[in-house]
Amino acid sequence: MKIGILTADSNGCFPVPASKGGAVSTLIESLIRENSEKGLAELTIFSYYDEKAYKKSRKYSNVNFIWVKVPKYIKKLDSLFYKIIKKKSAVKAISYKSIFSLIYYIKYVSKYLKKNRFDKLILENNITIAWIIQLSHYNGQYYYHLHNVPRINPKCKKVFDKCAGYLCVSKYVAHQIESEDNPIGPVDLERIRVVYNAIDTDLFKPYSINHKKMIRQQIKNKYSISSSDKIILFTGRISKEKGLDVLLDALKKVKVDNYKLLIVGSIMHGANEKNNFVDLVKHKAHEISPHVLFTGYIAHDKLADYYNAADVAVLPSTWEEPAGLTMVEALSCGIRVITTNSGGIPEYVQNYAIVLNKAENLKDKLSHAISASLINDNLVDRYETYSYIKNNFSTHKYLERVVKQLE
Template sequence: MDSLIILTADSNGGYPVPAVRGGAVSTLVEHLIDDNENRQCFKIELVSLYNKKAKMKAQKYQNTVFQWIKVPVEIKWLDKLFFNIVRAFFPSKKSISYRSVFSLLFYVVKARKKIKHTSATVLVENNIILSWALKGLFKSKSRKYFYHLHNVPRVNGYARKILNSASGYLCVSNYVAEQIEDNKNPIGPIPKDKVKILRNCIDSAVFNINTVDVKIEEIKSRYGIKDDDQVILFSGRISIEKGVDQLLKAMQIISHSKKFKILVVGSYIHGEKSKNTEFETSLKKLNNGLKNAVIFTGYIDQLELKYYYQIARLTVLPSMWEEPAGLTMLESMACGTPVITTDAGGIPEYVGDCAIVLERDKRLPEHIANSILRLIDDDELYEWYVNNGLNLISSSYNQDGYAVRLLTLLNKIDVENLN
């Protein structure tokens, strides 16, 4: 059994593994260790930021040893202060990237000590800054380390040498792979023979068409949703990049035609309550124009989320940035709810023709509105998207075999680099 050390930490809130606070990367790492429990491909040592609930959940794992890094209160206080300063004085910046910078640096120092005397293969999950934990430790070519990129790198972290010496790169989509192979990217150009695609997956035990009527009725009662309401759902972080404003503008076009309810599931920062940002304020003004048909639920736990997808007639996810892949599209389809989305980044690769994919142009709200009405009014077309979405998930995006796919790709990169 191969030994594998996984480094996972970010600057967007410091999500632990198991993913008790959410976070796309943490969720996917949890899928990996879950599948590894059954497949036993690796003996895993996972270096995670400490969280009490995560530590309790981690007790069930037999093939993963957890190394917890507990960030001092003083450093968390610095994170909060710095984050608020960025938000206040640099509103144009993507401030969420500065959510836990000092915690990340603390993690790097502690993680370095934990991997210093090991011969195991190291897998760096997404964050290029984690490269600092590797500097000077891999002088022997027998020691291997790989990067698992969930996003397109925007910095090289002043770590060019360690990046260039990596054994290989696993990318969540062809879009991400093409970006790092380009010399315009901060870490590029990465040679093609070092790059492989490891597509994201979802947990079909969580996201599926199995339902609990009592749970559905409880949620509908909580939000005042009637049986004849046409529920349109958005799921994701409340930010301009995710395009929820595009959905609300679309709903203004067609709000008079049917009895709609719009469920906006998510918060500015995953797992935390609303901060009443300027963008959120603008959304609430749009809601006023929709006669308060929009319901802002805030963060919803993963185990609850499938019922929200099931309540919805449609899910609209009009991402406006170059989304590397997009898990929410897969989650919705797994729950039997058709998806309307955009041609952003790797999304078209993932959904294929099993979702309605729209161009991000000035007429996007209009196109969203027309697509909503088209799906609602055409039962045959609606069922086509339901069935093809379910088939796509079962054939391509189930977490079963995720650890095997990782092992196969790591070995394949090794062989190609030796040749």
């Protein structure tokens, strides 16, 4: 089966392989890795060009890369436009960080598809790349792989009407696009398939007792954390919807004093932008200083060390999170996870995490749950939790699951 995958964004030009990070890019790379091992399909990836990604791509077999090299003048336009938008709204500006590069990508790939066809074409997440189908007059089978709930309609009604199917990362996303209230809805139920996201369970796994102790001590030494302190871990973007401000408020009422909160992340993947919310978070962190430490961006392949070093991961998403892979990564490493009943999160964590109702008194509920977790030293069954994640969300059979839904 010849499968083409279109992946483009407007918030930083994340390439595949995922040399710059990015959740969607990382997932696509896992498809590539699996196909290199199993040869399940003839894969073609349409990716922004990045030198590191290009070098990394050469280790993969059974895959063809179509590199979209964005001209320097386009990148300069992006930079100028981004500066203008950022002055008005730093949060909104992120979505426009590489908008002209996205337009260039759409035009470039549209020309390619006028002359080339695939058995199946997958449009990854970005709803605006529907214009590739529109401009190329593509008449082959294509599918949308939705990692988020669509919030805009790019005025390509025929494209969505003719879409062969929608691969949704959770039942929550599927229900949203069934609704007439959704910008691309209502989508017929028979065209919707749920394909749960995946993580690398060879990377995210419980360490042996001795290895865990060693890594824990290394991280404590790195951040000058006392040997008696418990580690609370928050991973993810420092953005309003991830609930970090609520967590910081909740920690004021925690009944344990010997803890450190490690905040692993930045405003965007690998970026160090600032906005009003970051300032608010720093102010709240200062109020409970010295209990809070900011690590900044940590490379994806290093995150398992931080999960294994922690006593509990608190990921209190306050928006309707489509999936929530950080929760799955933490569970896979065998630690306690405290999260919320947001979007598709309960579908992934089931009863293996402490799931709080975010609608009422979330700060108090978080405070109580964190206190209980830090006081109670009984270990979770690390290998039972890992087995659940490996059996349901491992990248080892991710491509198989995707291909099955395309047949």
